Each structure stands twice: as structure tokens, then as C-alpha cells.
Amino acid sequence: MKKDSFINRLGKDLKKFKYVYIMAIPMVVYYVLFSYMPMYGAIIAFKHFSPGLGIWKSEWAGTFYFKMFFQDVYFSRILRNTVLISFKNLLFGFPAPIILALLINEVRNNAFKKTVQTISYLPHFVSIMVICGLIIDFTARDGAINDVIAFFGGSRQTMLLNPKLFQPVYIISGIWQEIGWGSIIYLGALTAIDPQLYEAASIDGAGRFRKMAHVTLPGIMPTIIIMLILRIGSIMNVGHEKIILLYNATVYETADVISTYAYRKGLLEMNYSYSTAIGLFNSIINFILVIGSNTISRKWGETSLW
Amino acid sequence: MKGKSFKSVLCVVLAVLLVASTLTGCTGGSSSNNSGSGSNSNGSASGEKVSLTFWSDLNAKTANTCTSYEDVAAMKKLEEILNIDITWQHPPVGEEKEQFNLTVASMKLPDMMYYDWLNGYAGGPEKAVADKVILKLNDSLDKAPNLKALFDEYPDFYKQSVTDAGTLYMFPFAREICLAEENKILNCFQGPAYRKDLADALNIAEPRTIDELYAMFNAFKAEYGDDFIPYCARALDAPNGIFAICAAYGFLSDFYMEGDTVSYGVLSPNFKAYLETMVKWYSEGLIDPDFMANDGDSFKAKITNGDAGFYIGSQGGNWVTFCKVLETTVPEANLAYMHWPAGPDGKAYSSQTAVDHIVGGSGAAITTQNTNLDACLRYLDYGYSKEGIYLLNYGIEGDTYEVVDGKVNFTAKINDAAAEKGMDFVMGQYAFGGISSWATLQAVDLVSITRTYPGQAETVYTWGDCSHDLILPPISPTVDEATKLANIMNQIKTYRDETVAKIVMGQLPISECDTMVAKIKEMGIDEALEIENAALDRYNKR
Numbered sequence: 001m002k003k004d005s006f007i008n009r010l011g012k013d014l015k016k017f018k019y020v021y022i023m024a025i026p027m028v029v030y031y032v033l034f035s036y037m038p039m040y041g042a043i044i045a046f047k048h049f050s051p052g053l054g055i056w057k058s059e060w061a062g063t064f065y066f067k068m069f070f071q072d073v074y075f076s077r078i079l080r081n082t083v084l085i086s087f088k089n090l091l092f093g094f095p096a097p098i099i100l101a102l103l104i105n106e107v108r109n110n111a112f113k114k115t116v117q118t119i120s121y122l123p124h125f126v127s128i129m130v131i132c133g134l135i136i137d138f139t140a141r142d143g144a145i146n147d148v149i150a151f152f153g154g155s156r157q158t159m160l161l162n163p164k165l166f167q168p169v170y171i172i173s174g175i176w177q178e179i180g181w182g183s184i185i186y187l188g189a190l191t192a193i194d195p196q197l198y199e200a201a202s203i204d205g206a207g208r209f210r211k212m213a214h215v216t217l218p219g220i221m222p223t224i225i226i227m228l229i230l231r232i233g234s235i236m237n238v239g240h241e242k243i244i245l246l247y248n249a250t251v252y253e254t255a256d257v258i259s260t261y262a263y264r265k266g267l268l269e270m271n272y273s274y275s276t277a278i279g280l281f282n283s284i285i286n287f288i289l290v291i292g293s294n295t296i297s298r299k300w301g302e303t304s305l306w
Numbered sequence: 307m308k309g310k311s312f313k314s315v316l317c318v319v320l321a322v323l324l325v326a327s328t329l330t331g332c333t334g335g336s337s338s339n340n341s342g343s344g345s346n347s348n349g350s351a352s353g354e355k356v357s358l359t360f361w362s363d364l365n366a367k368t369a370n371t372c373t374s375y376e377d378v379a380a381m382k383k384l385e386e387i388l389n390i391d392i393t394w395q396h397p398p399v400g401e402e403k404e405q406f407n408l409t410v411a412s413m414k415l416p417d418m419m420y421y422d423w424l425n426g427y428a429g430g431p432e433k434a435v436a437d438k439v440i441l442k443l444n445d446s447l448d449k450a451p452n453l454k455a456l457f458d459e460y461p462d463f464y465k466q467s468v469t470d471a472g473t474l475y476m477f478p479f480a481r482e483i484c485l486a487e488e489n490k491i492l493n494c495f496q497g498p499a500y501r502k503d504l505a506d507a508l509n510i511a512e513p514r515t516i517d518e519l520y521a522m523f524n525a526f527k528a529e530y531g532d533d534f535i536p537y538c539a540r541a542l543d544a545p546n547g548i549f550a551i552c553a554a555y556g557f558l559s560d561f562y563m564e565g566d567t568v569s570y571g572v573l574s575p576n577f578k579a580y581l582e583t584m585v586k587w588y589s590e591g592l593i594d595p596d597f598m599a600n601d602g603d604s605f606k607a608k609i610t611n612g613d614a615g616f617y618i619g620s621q622g623g624n625w626v627t628f629c630k631v632l633e634t635t636v637p638e639a640n641l642a643y644m645h646w647p648a649g650p651d652g653k654a655y656s657s658q659t660a661v662d663h664i665v666g667g668s669g670a671a672i673t674t675q676n677t678n679l680d681a682c683l684r685y686l687d688y689g690y691s692k693e694g695i696y697l698l699n700y701g702i703e704g705d706t707y708e709v710v711d712g713k714v715n716f717t718a719k720i721n722d723a724a725a726e727k728g729m730d731f732v733m734g735q736y737a738f739g740g741i742s743s744w745a746t747l748q749a750v751d752l753v754s755i756t757r758t759y760p761g762q763a764e765t766v767y768t769w770g771d772c773s774h775d776l777i778l779p780p781i782s783p784t785v786d787e788a789t790k791l792a793n794i795m796n797q798i799k800t801y802r803d804e805t806v807a808k809i810v811m812g813q814l815p816i817s818e819c820d821t822m823v824a825k826i827k828e829m830g831i832d833e834a835l836e837i838e839n840a841a842l843d844r845y846n847k848r
Contacts, residue, residue: 050437051411051413053438160599249598250807250813269428
């Protein structure tokens with residue numbers, strides 16, 4: 001049998017799945033507009049960009065700005081902070097929604113279940129500006145957290161002025177904000193597990209804990225792996241808005257990351273090319289990480305993104 | 307069946323949500339583009355109304371009553387007189403710098419932009435011209451007869467308005483105060499203030515030295531408890547920050563004049579002595595423990611709640627505002643302005659920079675993408691005519707001000723409202739005089755007619771009663787130097803701020819101070835000083 005041409009096949013496919021394609025349009029447009037088109041601008045990392053001359057007419061700089069970044073006095077510090085914050089976020093932030101989903105799954109009282117879910121989603125929908133305002137107030141010298149510490153005999157301090165406390169505050173508040181929202185996808189995966197498996201496990205004499213370990217967890221493992229790969233791909237993308245809203249010069253030592261540094265260089269100091277070079281470096285590392293983790297996952301497990 | 311229809315409804319809802327979210331992103335972008343390009347279509351023939359666009363920050367005092375300069379009475383009148391329609395583009399308050407940089411980077415420029423070109427544009431004004439952002443105006447000066455007349459009359463004004471290469475790049479904000487030597491003291495609007503009532507209760511006279519200040523802080527602490535803040539500061543930078551104190555030690559935090567040459571704060575021989583004092587004050591609980599976390603609001607709150615004994619700040623924005631709030635919150639409080647304290651060598655300096663500069667650095671520039679150069683020149687030049695100066699400084703004659711025997715006075719309408727709400731608040735909706743800088747000559751008699759709060763007019767004589775030898779003239783580096791300078795200094799400033807904050811707060815030992823000097827040398831401070839000194843030489847030869 002003769003194989004259809006690509007155009008032919010595409011036409012058939014379009015006809016067959018036309019609603020799926022229509023639904024995909026917004027996402028495709030989004031990625032073209034906000035991810036692919038700006039890639040052209042990355043050229044300025046290799047140029048001495050001057051706004052008046054435009055991208056093409058600006059002089060070529062070669063790897064000037066990359067060298068500048070690698071020799072920057074703050075290079076090792078922002079790299080270390082970026083990796084540390086991301087890693088801690090992954091270590092503590094990634095399992096949290098899974099644990100919440102497993103716990104919610106074990107709750108039998110439906111009203112209580114729904115209440116917990118709703119309450120834990122809520123912070124996700126609050127603007128980051130407001131969240132940071134809350135964090136600053138709570139961690140202030142006369143804030144709620146210090147009230148508790150003082151009650152137990154500790155001494156009060158403005159936590160966001162202490163370099164040792166910046167990362168814990170950042171990560172714990174991040175978990176608090178995203179735990180409920182993050183658990184939705186796992187709860188969804190949980191509903192797909194065949195109830196017969198649980199019945200069989202019960203007949204074999206498995207208790208709640210064993211059912212969780214041997215039925216529930218393996219059941220949602222593919223979802224967990226996919227989420228983990230996606231998460232590793234953005235490991236260098238520390239949420240810079242939140243850090244910018246929370247940090248000050250006293251805690252730069254533990255708070256300044258690649259993206260905040262790029263922000264200061266680009267938007268505050270108008271060093272556009274330098275800022276772009278920093279951003280590009282960041283993206284390349286992310287790219288390597290996502291390919292790497294996917295390859296590893298494909299090799300040792302059955303699940304992978306592609 | 308029921309389940310299936312629910313699912314399809316859900317799909318549609320989700321799809322709509324997705325489309326809606328992408329669309330809002332698009333409309334947000336396109337609307338701002340429209341405002342930029344709207345002016346292109348308008349003709350420029352005289353007699354016809356000309357439309358121009360103007361980017362400017364909205365000053366905080368005007369923002370109290372207006373959302374745009376469109377609503378300011380003097381601006382409305384100006385558009386009428388000149389038959390020019392201005393579309394204003396204001397960045398959100400607090401994001402001026404980012405928005406300016408973004409506007410420049412996108413190169414979708416309005417006709418005119420008001421900005422601090424001297425200090426705010428990375429690389430300085432020469433770079434802004436070289437980047438083809440703004441126009442060189444030297445050849446257009448003939449079409450701005452009013453500004454030209456002022457330049458001819460006051461050579462110093464011209465000297466400060468151009469770069470070393472002689473480039474005129476803006477219609478500058480200029481202070482009439484500084485045109486005449488004897489008036490310069492009226493421009494000393496930053497200085498310290500203390501709670502005189504609390505000091506009087508302890509029989510402490512106005513502290514005139516750092517040691518007396520220290521004694522007063524200790525007395526406050528002993529008498530009013532651990533929660534009382536003897537010295538309330540806001541981060542590092544002067545005037546509110548703790549760098550304001552270093553003037554007493556004969557240097558300023560950034561570049562300053564050490565004799566005839568430019569030097570840098572950290573390199574001053576007194577830097578360590580200053581830092582040791584700050585460490586001592588902080589560790590003894592005399593400085594607000596949260597000074598690095600204070601913002602404008604918390605700083606104000608601590609002082610106006612009566613929790614603080616001393617601060618350094620500006621006159622209108624801080625002192626008058628604080629006094630007014632204190633009248634209701636702590637009626638017995640007497641927040642008195644005081645002299646700048648003298649340091650170890652017995653000499654007092656002010657940390658206020660640019661005190662005697664005729665041109666501050668801000669001004670209105672015409673962009674390379676202007677749609678009608680003649681109209682822009684006509685519009686901006688009017689601000690330097692006698693009528694324009696009166697209009698922009700005092701508002702509308704007969705309505706907001708009247709001239710009696712050649713002396714300008716605000717009308718009863720303004721004075722009455724000002725007595726209740728404050729002069730800045732009221733005048734913000736009418737004009738710029740005494741409110742904010744603008745591309746005009748700020749009139750000297752504003753001092754007497756806007757500084758109406760009891761004691762306000764006299765503050766300058768107390769705050770000005772010190773040496774101004776530390777202040778740099780308005781020098782400007784060349785394009786190449788400016789880029790290099792910006793790279794070096796941004797790095798050094800980040801490092802300096804962080805290290806000073808940590809040393810003061812006890813997170814680093816004071817010995818770190820010596821490391822700091824070595825480190826900023828490594829970061830290229832000597833090269834930066836060479837650039838600054840070369841610029842100073844060129845300025846002196848202008």
C-alpha cells in the first residue's frame with residue numbers, strides 16, 4: 001500500500017480531531033508569542049546592544065558578556081544561591097503536595113476533605129504582591145511568628161534581615177502557598193487507580209499503610225516522575241518576583257539569585273546585553289537539566305516525557 | 307449521559323479561560339503601543355492643533371489629587387495657550403526607573419521625556435544622545451529664545467546645562483535660588499530633627515556634635531525605655547539612611563570633594579571611625595534595629611507615633627509631614643530641626659548633595675522619534691518665558707495667585723486650603739512651584755510663599771549653617787568612561803551597601819572594614835576616581 005503524503009495525513013488528522021486542534025490554538029499562540037519570538041532577542045547577549053541602533057546595527061561583542069559574567073565577583077554566590085534555593089525547594093517543596101494528596105485520600109469524611117482542599121488551595125490564588133506583604137508582616141519584629149517565638153521564650157528579630165533565615169522563610173512560605181494547588185494533580189491521578197486493586201489488597205490482609213505503599217504510590221508514580229522531570233527542568237528558574245519583593249541588601253548573601261541579578265543588571269542598570277547573557281546562561285543549564293533527567297528516567301524507569 | 311455533558315461544558319469553560327488569559331496579555335500590550343503611535347497621524351501646520359506625547363513620572367505630591375498631569379491646571383492652560391495637545395504617559399509610582407529603561411529599550415519613544423538624564427540614564431546624557439534616544443539641541447537653541455535669553459544672562463546656568471563636549475540635551479529644571487550666591491542657602495532643605503520636648507525634659511540642649519548626639523541618645527534610651535528608638539533611620543542612603551551621618555566625619559557615602567580632588571566615601575581616612583560609631587550605636591540599641599527593613603511608611607509611622615527621638619530627612623516630605631501628623635498623634639511633641647552635628651574635627655557638613663547646583667540633572671529632552679520638533683521646542687521653551695515661569699510655578703493668575711506691587715501671593719483660596727491640608731497637597735493640582743521639579747525656572751520667592759508651616763521658612767538657615775565643601779559640581783563623564791564607570795560603581799555600591807549593613811548589624815566584625823577598602827580597590831575604584839577627576843578637570847575648564 002502506498003503511503004499517504006504528509007499533507008494528506010495532516011489534512012485527515014485535522015478533520016478527525018478538529019476540536020482538539022482548535023483547543024490547542026491558544027497554547028500554541030502563547031508559546032510562539034512569549035517563548036519563541038523573544039528568542040530572537042537573545043542575540044543581544046552577543047552584541048553591545050544600544051537601543052538607538054537596534055538589535056542588528058549594534059556592534060558584535062562575541063562572548064564578551066559571558067566572560068564578564070564568569071569573572072563577575074558575584075558569579076559564584078548567585079550560582080550557589082540559585083542551586084541551593086532550587087534544590088531545597090525540590091527537596092522539601094516537591095514531596096509536600098504528594099504527602100497532602102495521600103493524606104486527603106485517606107480521609108473518609110467528605111465534608112472535612114473538601115474543606116481542607118479548599119482552604120489549602122486558597123493561597124495559590126492570592127497575588128504574589130499580597131503574599132509577600134503578608135510574609136513581611138508575619139516575619140517582622142512585632143509579627144505573628146515572632147509573637148509565638150517570644151511566647152516560648154525566644155528573642156524577637158526581623159527574620160528577613162537575617163541571612164540565615166531568608167531561605168527557610170522563602171521555602172516554607174512557598175510550600176504553604178502551593179501545597180494545595182500542587183496536590184490537585186495527584187488527587188486526579190489517585191482517582192484513576194482501579195478500586196479492585198484495593199479490594200485485592202484488603203483480601204490479602206494489607207492494612208491502610210501497606211495499601212498506601214503498595215497500591216496508591218505505585219499507582220501515581222508515573223505522574224510523580226513526570227512532575228519531577230518538569231520540576232528539574234526549571235530548577236534554575238527561582239521565582240525572582242518573590243525574591244525581589246522580599247530581599248534587601250543585608251540578605252543578598254543568601255537571597256541574590258541569577259534571575260534577580262539579571263533583573264538588576266538589565267532593568268535597573270540598563271546593561272541589557274549583560275542581563276541577556278546571564279539569562280541565556282540560565283536557560284542553557286535548564287535545557288541540559290531537563291534533557292538529562294528525561295534521559296535518566298527513560299533509562300531506569302518506564303516513564304519519560306518523550 | 308449527565309457526566310458526559312458536564313465534562314464537555316467543563317472543556318468549553320477551560321478553553322474560554324485559556325483564550326481569555328492570552329487575550330488579556332495581548333490587549334495590555336497593544337493599548338500602550340497605541341498611545342505611543344497615536345501622535346504620528348497629526349499634522350504640524352501652524353494654526354492647527356498639534357498633538358504630542360510626553361513621558362514623565364507623576365510626582366508623588368500631584369499624585370495625591372490627580373492621576374495625570376493632564377489634570378494639573380497650569381498644564382491645561384499651557385495646552386490652551388500654545389494650541390498643543392499633550393498625551394501624558396506616566397509610569398506607575400515606584401516603577402519609574404524600570405519603566406523608563408523599558409521604554410528606552412523598546413525604542414517606542416514619545417515626543418518628549420522628562421527624566422534625570424544626568425544621573426538616571428546609565429552612561430549619562432552623552433550616551434543618551436549617542437544611543438540615539440534623545441536629540442542634541444544646540445542647533446535648535448535659536449528656536450527656543452526664552453531659554454537662550456536665560457543662558458545668555460547666566461553663563462553658569464548654561465555651563466551646568468551642557469556636557470563637557472558642549473552638548474545641550476535637555477530643557478533643564480533650574481533653580482532661581484542658585485542663580486544668585488546669597489540665595490543659595492534657601493536650597494538647604496535636608497537636615498536633622500529631634501524631639502526637643504523629650505530633650506528639654508532631660509535638660510539636654512540642642513546637640514551640636516556627634517558626641518553630644520550620642521549622649522542624648524543614651525539619655526533617651528535610659529529614660530524612655532528599650533522600645534524607644536533614639537535614632538530612626540531608613541536603610542543606608544542619605545538623607546533618611548545612616549550614611550547621612552558620615553557628613554560629620556568629613557566625607558559623603560559616594561563621590562565627594564576631598565580638597566580639590568574627587569574621592570570616594572569608603573576611602574576616606576575617617577571611614578573606619580564613622581563605621582565604628584555606627585556599630586557602637588547599633589549594638590547599644592540606639593539605632594532602630596530594623597533600619598534596613600524600613601520603608602517610607604514604617605519610617606514615617608515610627609516617628610509620627612512618637613517612638614523616635616531623632617532622624618535626618620528632607621523638609622517638605624519629611625519634617626512638615628511628620629510635624630502635622632504629630633499634632634494629632636502626640637500633641638505635646640516638638641519635632642525641632644537642628645544643626646548638622648560636627649564630627650571629630652569640629653566641623654559640620656551637610657550630606658545634601660547638589661545644594662548649590664542651578665541644574666539638578668532632571669529636564670525635558672526631545673526624543674529622536676519626535677513627530678514635530680518645532681512644536682516640541684515651542685512647548686518646552688514657553689516654560690522659560692516670564693508668563694511660562696509664572697504659570698508653571700504659581701498656577702493661574704487671579705485663581706491661584708495674584709501679583710501685588712510686583713510681589714506674588716497665593717490667593718485666599720489656596721492659603722486657606724493649605725492651612726488645612728498642607729501647601730504641597732493643595733498646589734499639586736495647580737502647578738509645580740515648590741512641589742516638584744519641572745522644565746522651568748523654579749522661582750526664588752516660592753520659598754517665602756510656599757514654606758508656610760510655622761518654622762518651615764527658617765529651617766534652611768539652620769540646615770544651611772555648615773560647610774558645603776564636600777559637594778561635587780555637576781560633572782559628566784564621556785560616553786566610554788560612563789559605561790566603564792557604571793560597571794565598576796554598580797559592583798562597588800552593591801558590595802559596599804551589603805558589607806556596611808552587615809558590619810553595622812554585627813553580622814561581620816569591624817575588622818572587615820580594612821578588607822573592604824582592599825576589595826573595592828580590586829574592583830577598580832582607582833580607575834573610577836581617575837574618570838571622575840578627569841571629568842572634574844573638564845568641568846572646571848568648561
